[in-house]
Amino acid sequence: MTSVHDGEAxxxxxxxxxxxxxxxxxxxxAPEQMGDWTIRVTAIEAQVEHATPGLQSYQLATDVYAEQQQARTWTVTLAIPRVLVAGKAVQLFNVVVGELPRLGFLTRFRLDALALPEDFGPGPGFGAAGIRQRLHRPHGPLLCRAMRPAVGVGTDTMVRLNRDVLNAGYHLVKDDEVQVFADNRAFRQHVEAMVAARDEAQAHSGERKGYLANLICEADELAERWDIVKTLGVDGVPMSPVLQGFSTLSMWRASGKCRSLPTTPSATC
Structure with missing residues (x-):
């Protein structure tokens, strides 16, 4: 970050x-009560190059600021007590970033890295081995094709594309992240057609095939759409923790509904 104060301050x-x-x-x-709840500074390193200001400055035109040195750039490493984040994704970013960008002495802030313990929060339920087991393919590459074009063509065309791709040797097809559905009724119709295409390709090829339905949607649509994909037998779903909330994945994971590791920018459940 870039600050008008020295690195320690x-x-x-x-x-x-x-x-x-x-x-x-x-x-x-008393101070001894608060030790477990305080962040510790573990490293401060001055950077040679000055970063271009990246935040709107909150500094006031006062004599105090006028007397301070020109903003300099620092790399700061902080140790955050686990009790402060409680293994929760939203609280993690609330503590790691939170109100830092509004601090008056910072003119630039960037989060470079997070080092998390292995047991922080929910993790993968089955990983690559589980996907291979589900598709009955213990060796060799797993080929997955995203739906193209994602929008602008009818369901019948999408069905033929998916079925032909799976018949040609691909193991998975997935909805593209930008596919949009006017409501949950339209979503159900789409998923029903794609599942049917998967099953037809599976019967034709004699191999296990998979279909991933796009579950990036509004908060009030999510629960019903999850029930739809579960009822219809979809193999997995892309979600977007950044758009839908960092705790979305952990919520489904805790209830036994989401069993995979988040990816960027989406996750497969």
């Missing part, structure tokens, strides 16, 4: 803003 300010900034209130809070 910048790092401490960030740590205090995102954790227990007050560690002592006489007769109420």
């Amino acid at each position: 910048t790092a401490l300010g960030m740590a205090m803003e995102q954790s227990a900034g007050t560690v002592m209130i006489r007769a109420y809070v």
Whole structure:
């Protein structure tokens, strides 16, 4: 990040803003109570090149700021206590980023990396081995084709495309992420047709085939669409944690509905 303060003051300010900034209130809070809830600064490194300002500055035109040094760029590493994030995706980003971009002394902020413990939050339910087992293909490449064109053609055309691709040797076909459905009724009709195409190709080829239905949708559509894909026997669904909420995947995972590892920008459940 780029800051008008020195590296130590910048790092401490960030740590205090995102954790227990007050560690002592006489007769109420003692420092020894707050150790588990405070972010620690583990590294501060000055960068040679100055970054171009990337945030709207909140600085005021006061004598205090006028006397401060020109903004400099620092790389800061913070250690966040696990109790502060509780293994939850939304809380993780709430703590890691949260209100940092609004701090008046920061003129640029970028999150470079997150190092998470292996047991943080829900993980993969079956991974590549499970996909191979589902498709009865223990060796060799797994070929998956995205629906093209994603929009602008009728269902009949999409059915023929999917069926022909699967008959030609592909193992999976998937809806494209930008496919759009006016409502859940249109979504059901599409999924029914694609599942039928998958089953026809499976019967024709004698091989197990798979179909992934696009589940990137509005929050009020998600539950019903999940029931649709589950009832109709879809093999998997792309979702977008960034658009639909970081906790969407963990919510389905906790209820036994989502069993795969998030990818970027979407995830397969």
